[in-house]
Amino acid sequence: MSKSISLKHKVIGRRSTLLAILLFLFFIALSKQFDPYNQAQLANIATLLIAVLSITLLTGASGQISLGQGAIMAVGGYASALLVTRLGYSMWLSFILAIFVSALFGLFLGLAAARLSGPYLAGTTLVMALAIPSIAVRFEPFFGGDVGINVDYGNPPRWLTSFVGKISIEEWSLYVVLPFTALALFAVLNLSNTRAGRTWRAVRDNEVSAALAGINIGRTKVIVFVCASGLAGLAGALYGFRGLVGPSVYPTDLSLTLLTAAVIGGLRSIGGAIFGTFTVVFLPDLIERITSTFEVPGAIANYLPGLAIGTLLLLTVILNPSGAAGLNERIHHRIKKTISKSGGH
Amino acid sequence: MLVVTDLVTEFSSVKALDGITFKAKAGLITTVIGANGAGKSTLLRTISGLEKPTSGSVKWFDHELTGKSVEAIVRGGIAQVPEGHAVISQLSVAENIELGGLFRKRSHKGDLVRAKREVFELFPILFERRDQQAGSLSGGERQMLAISRALVSRPKLLLLDEPSLGLAPLIAAQIINIINELCRSTGLTVLLVEQNANTALAVADHGILLSLGKVVANLPADELIADSSLRAAYLGY
Amino acid sequence: MTSFLTAFFSGTAQGAIYALVSLGLVLVWRGAGVVNFAQMGQAMFTTYIASQLIQHDYSYWSAFVVALFSGAVLGALVDLGLMRPLTSRKNLKSLNSESMRTAIPVIASLGILGILKSLAGIFWAGEERGFPSPIEPTAIKIGSTNLAITGFDLFVIGVVFLALGLTTIFFTRTGVGLAMRASALNPEVTRLSGIKVGSVRTLGWAISGTVSSLAGLLVTPRTNLSPNTLDLLLIIGFTAAVVGGLTSLAGSVLGGFILGYVISFVSVYSAPENVFIAILIFLLLALFLRPQGILGSKEVRRV
């Protein structure tokens, strides 16, 4: 497999650009069919997708498991919100800087976490998910306590409305997020196909033989952690600008939701990350529609989204651990097989 | 007697074993030799039930082994010493040995005590180090421990996967000799996988040469040693 | 001095609870090689069952026994229904690396946690409840001064050490205990020793389910019972287990008490707002200084 990648290296660079642009256009085309709420949901997907990609990168490509991506999102969120409200930076610049701040944070954490594997890392990141929001409460005058800091994308600027006509606030938020999503997608697609990406996978698949092959395991893990943190921080900044940067925006559950999205889609696939994010964002709406049609009493209906997500997670893990993307790949495979058979070779 | 017939084992549609057929006579040492990747380890793992064959049969006297669980095969008297001095390094030496006989603890309590005493007599160094963690042993001692763990289950057939791998030649020879003595004195049947063909053929009664999952030679050990063309073609010397 | 004593006794009492949680985690880790993030979800669920029985006028002790039994059943079910099918599929591409084989059960246990919470919400409307204690929780007195520790706390401490003693004997002195340790450490060699690794693991899950259930029953009299309140205890219990050494039963108990003191001394001498940050710093420090934990054995940790 590594052979095919190295041969196609240059082609892939072009293809990933194409794919990122395609996804960008796909979202915009989709948004035109939607009402403002679903446009907001799309923007939400585009935002969370970046965070899910960070998990795909971390877990799928290097085997580290983080239950605290939400906390790193919070770091990015607070960084951008403080830059905008305290220092008067522009929103766009603050998003870019949020990547660096959270990557730096990831570096510190990574230095400690690179020594950890499996459950140790999972648990440590979980403790982090708990502790980070309480820092905001602890240093209330600076971070705004548990009420947080109000920030938003603002109203659609005039140059845009005069160009594309009147658009809703929700559609504007989608336009703000999408370029970053496309960039993140482009970055991850390329990273996973470079030499660095192969090194990471080697570490994931077998640390011992990777070490024997001369790969510095610790350093590799830290680098992956830093990259994933940068992505998560960007997602956190975009997520915060939906309205608020505060502890209740980045709860422990958020980290778990992101992980669920990554798992459902397939931890090793970028297509899977997209599918998984769509699922966790839209599933509650779907369930709400079903429960309201069948008039399920609220005492049950309220808990169904949680139940459905949990069940989906378990079913994925048991039946098809490689997620929706794996299923997809298998179907792909079968179709190919059938075609080649009927082709009479 | 162990009878292997048309055994095929696949890993994601690559045939690691491609129709293996041979017999290993009871009470003798049969060695399986071949280059790296010939399928030697897979053969042992398929016999012991760790790998599920795609087709074919493995019979120990009248008992069909394919389709049975590893535990059932072990309990039927077939013990495997897997590759790489497989002991549990976090457990003590005594615990590792205890583990091998655990399933007989209730039914054969007295015999188990005897079996433990016997392996300690066989490898006195293990008795000295019985309370140490297995991980702290040297490579040779670990291999002795792995063999001891298998022996306390009172096997009738012992499957040995590269016991000399990574050991100093002197130690390796010592271990092979002990196996040889054991076989001669107790009537234990041994199926010995070795990459170091000379060491193995020196003690074995019969030799099987594997290449790319197929049997290319099935001869008495002394004939196999003598066949220089086979050696040159498949073992590279 | 009074605040020191307050911190010390309340730390001891809390520590006993964290020790119990931590012990439960270490039991599954040693028995099945999995950190069970659903553990306190299971505890929550079985405690609700007990609470329900008590509300329907069954005696405390009958509810206690039923809860322990359902804990064992729930633990066994988790293994049979989930963990076993998972490990039997190791030929799958996504499970072919060691790191993924440790990651996937963690993810699976999170799925169970989510399901148990939702079910508790549906069955018991997510109502916040308390839970009775078998012993009147009144403060121990020295002379006329009340200490910040109750008879019930002493009972919990007693149970913790009893559980520690029994499980230690079980693991080190019995054959099943040896088989259980071996299964977690090296399933292949264990199977080749003729041991039914699957059954041994299921037993391990059942035992841990029982201990978790016990933790739930003894934790909730001091706290409240709701689908979410026990999550925090899991996180603290996990930290305690790591600090003590994930492989060591005695270490987990020690870690539990240490965490109890950290939390209570930070609350009293600094501020309760600093507790979570203190836990994080403490965990990072512990991992940095002694990655294998205070009493953990070094080789088990793959660094």
Place this chain on the structure above:
Amino acid sequence: MNLRKPLILTVVASALVGSLAISSVSTAVAGAPGVSASEIVLGMQLPETGPASPGYNKVDDAARAYFDYVNSKGGVYGRNIKLVVKDDTYKAGLTISTASKLINQDKIFAFFGSIGTQTHVSVIKDINRRKIPDIFVNSGYSSFYTDPKKYPTTFAGLGTYTVEAKILGKYLLEKYPDKTIGVLYQSDDFGRNALAGLATAGLKFEARKTSASFIAGTQGSLGLASQIGQLKANGVDIVIIAAVSSATAVAYATAAQLGYKPTKWAVISVGADATTFQTILGSKGVPAATSAAMLAGTISASHAPAPGELDDEYIAAFKKINDDFNKGADTRWDNNVLQGMNAAYLATSALMGVGKKLTRKKLISYLEKNGSKLSSAAFAPLGYSKNSHEAFTGFWLGEYDASTLLVPIDGKRVVYTTDSAGGAVTVSNYKRPAISADALPKVA
């Protein structure tokens, strides 16, 4: 491994999932959004599930019960009031999504009675930017209401924590000048607002001695032993609690365990819900009679009559409507139900007051002009004006009796009034208008 291969197929699948979930676009209505010839749609966000839900998840059912009653009597100018409720599980990330759904899909006319400071803060700016009325928010966080220029469409549904704490603090300081007064508060917006109010009243606490705090939500898992132990060790005679009811229950239970008997407990009304208190202690094995005795003598404040004052005309009317119309999972009559009903009563009054031609702008200007004249079960006047969107500006103080009923101190109900800033505490002379026989608001 190839990360790229299944991308296109999964994207298509994702689009399918998305389109499945999308509801058909609701029918466009002429005039104000959410108002048709037959219906007025109101939207409410609250934690129906999750750690913050206990107690609060009854408020929506109570409000809906009252609206259903109004609808059964012909609605407001022939329009039925429809209440759409979204569960945000007390997580602001979700509040933002559900608010967008209420606005864009349910096409609500106004937000009504949203619960939760930390969650509401995430959408308040957006709601105001869109000029959607945000009436009777169930939060006493004063910053939402004291600057109408910042949040012109947001109106309170509760008296602020600051006002209540000020009144309580002043009373305690005058009544017990020689006692050591301490506080136990949860370190969030609510606790800190209350602390600020107590400070304005002249109560000073010493950190780590007479002032103890805990992280909101951890009372159920970490317990309050060290906090209570600290207050006890420092000889605090009077403990003020600014925390939710489940924490009050844990605090009382812990104090009993530690043999700590302060002269008085004083609990800010948020934390003084007797039902929650007794439920939690009850399931801990404390008999109802014992838990009632523990609560007895506790000082608390209220703007409305206590739920247990069954001879009060508002209480009697509301309780009957609750019995007849509440379809929620837990319909037990308590303070949460009373608050929900009272807010619905106020909303109905306002909607009737605006008149037949209902628009968002009209509702807001009506509330600013006439809001202070609206009546409700409360004994305190409403503070709505151009300069303030605070609701009840006064509280009366009571003590719990042996049957968990809050009765006015010394048998006489005195309503004190003040503002959320530095203003003085005075006795209010507000006379509550009587409720009409059909329990529907009568607005001129």
